Amino acid sequence: MQTPHPEALPIQAQGLSKTYKVGFWLNRTVRALQGLDLQVGPGQIYGLLGPNGAGKSTTIKILMNLVRPSGGTALLYGQPVDHAATRRLVGFLPENPAPYEYLTGREFVTLAGQLSGLSGQDLDRRVTEVMGAVEMAGAEKLQIRRYSKGMVQRVALAQALVGRPKLLILDEPTSGLDPLGRRQMRDLILAERDHGTTVLFCSHIIPDVEALCDRLAVLVGGRRVREGSVQELVSAQVPTVEMVVENLPLEKVKELGVVLESAQALDGRVLLQVSDADSQRLLGGVLGAGGRVNRIQPARFSLEQLFMDALKNSGRATSVGGEINT
Numbered sequence: 584m585q586t587p588h589p590e591a592l593p594i595q596a597q598g599l600s601k602t603y604k605v606g607f608w609l610n611r612t613v614r615a616l617q618g619l620d621l622q623v624g625p626g627q628i629y630g631l632l633g634p635n636g637a638g639k640s641t642t643i644k645i646l647m648n649l650v651r652p653s654g655g656t657a658l659l660y661g662q663p664v665d666h667a668a669t670r671r672l673v674g675f676l677p678e679n680p681a682p683y684e685y686l687t688g689r690e691f692v693t694l695a696g697q698l699s700g701l702s703g704q705d706l707d708r709r710v711t712e713v714m715g716a717v718e719m720a721g722a723e724k725l726q727i728r729r730y731s732k733g734m735v736q737r738v739a740l741a742q743a744l745v746g747r748p749k750l751l752i753l754d755e756p757t758s759g760l761d762p763l764g765r766r767q768m769r770d771l772i773l774a775e776r777d778h779g780t781t782v783l784f785c786s787h788i789i790p791d792v793e794a795l796c797d798r799l800a801v802l803v804g805g806r807r808v809r810e811g812s813v814q815e816l817v818s819a820q821v822p823t824v825e826m827v828v829e830n831l832p833l834e835k836v837k838e839l840g841v842v843l844e845s846a847q848a849l850d851g852r853v854l855l856q857v858s859d860a861d862s863q864r865l866l867g868g869v870l871g872a873g874g875r876v877n878r879i880q881p882a883r884f885s886l887e888q889l890f891m892d893a894l895k896n897s898g899r900a901t902s903v904g905g906e907i908n909t
């Protein structure tokens with residue numbers, strides 16, 4: 584039997600596409616993915632960031648062999664995604680985990696451990712270890728139907744971790760968690776990376792992506808529109824300047840003929856964002872028209888700005904996958 588290639592990339596996908604048939608007569612097609620390339624190196628935390636319907640879950644489902652791609656290839660450690668020995672190296676947290684409600688948390692995680700090949704004392708020790716890591720030791724004897732959403736998410740993470748995976752694939756790991764729960768989930772993911780585990784996760788929560796990722800891909804409408812480290816992506820943005828103007832209404836500012844990145848009237852003031860290159864012209868125009876500038880400062884580069892720009896540039900007023908009629 585073929586074995587996983589430990590020197591191969593944990594994840595390598597090329598030209599992935601996926602169309603779903605929808606509608607009562609299945610006569611409409613949604614293009615969930617359109618030629619996606621993805622490479623995740625060992626020990627990285629890699630984020631897929633995108634709005635609702637961008638194709639993040641579809642990508643993850645293809646990697647987990649839950650959905651077949653319509654085109655392209657996906658490899659885990661150099662092997663196809665249905666390769667049994669390779670799949671044992673992967674821990675998976677689905678988007679809406681639905682564990683058996685009448686099992687206790689410990690029974691559920693023990694079952695997952697058995698399925699990943701553990702037994703006897705090793706299994707017992709490992710279950711205790713992961714239940715402790717996700718801070719569920721105190722509630723491990725309760726049936727899952729008594730758990731809160733955050734507790735279900737933790738126990739589902741414990742089942743993903745129990746088999747000591749080399750690669751963790753997490754679909755929206757922090758969704759539905761309160762700020763403390765999100766923080767703890769982030770710490771757990773970082774701790775796994777520190778143990779050498781490779782992590783792929785998807786999210787639309789920008790601060791989580793910013794806090795966790797070594798690299799990320801921004802997906803919009805099933806396409807990868809940006810890729811790189813957070814630092815690379817953020818510093819590649821066009822520098823902009825924020826200006827607060829008084830004594831001049833927004834309509835008059837717009838008449839100055841300077842391209843504004845954003846403009847908002849608030850409490851008798853106008854908040855403006857303009858490219859660095861245009862800022863002097865705007866300043867001159869505002870002062871010349873009798874306005875007063877009471878603050879001017881470089882805008883902080885952020886992943887959020889990048890994300891918004893990516894959405895705007897891809898021409899998507901809405902974020903759902905491209906639907907075509909056939």
Ligand SMILES: Nc1ncnc2c1ncn2[C@@H]1O[C@H](COP(=O)(O)OP(=O)(O)OP(=O)(O)O)[C@@H](O)[C@H]1O
Nearest residue numbers: 603605613615634635636637638639640641903904
């Ligand atoms: N089983 C399915 N049948 C039909 N269309 C689907 C199916 N799964 C996903 N889609 C469509 O494919 C597109 C991409 O969906 P996907 O769930 O991959 O996006 P996502 O980025 O994970 O979004 P979200 O953040 O909302 O989970 C969407 O337009 C969605 O409606």
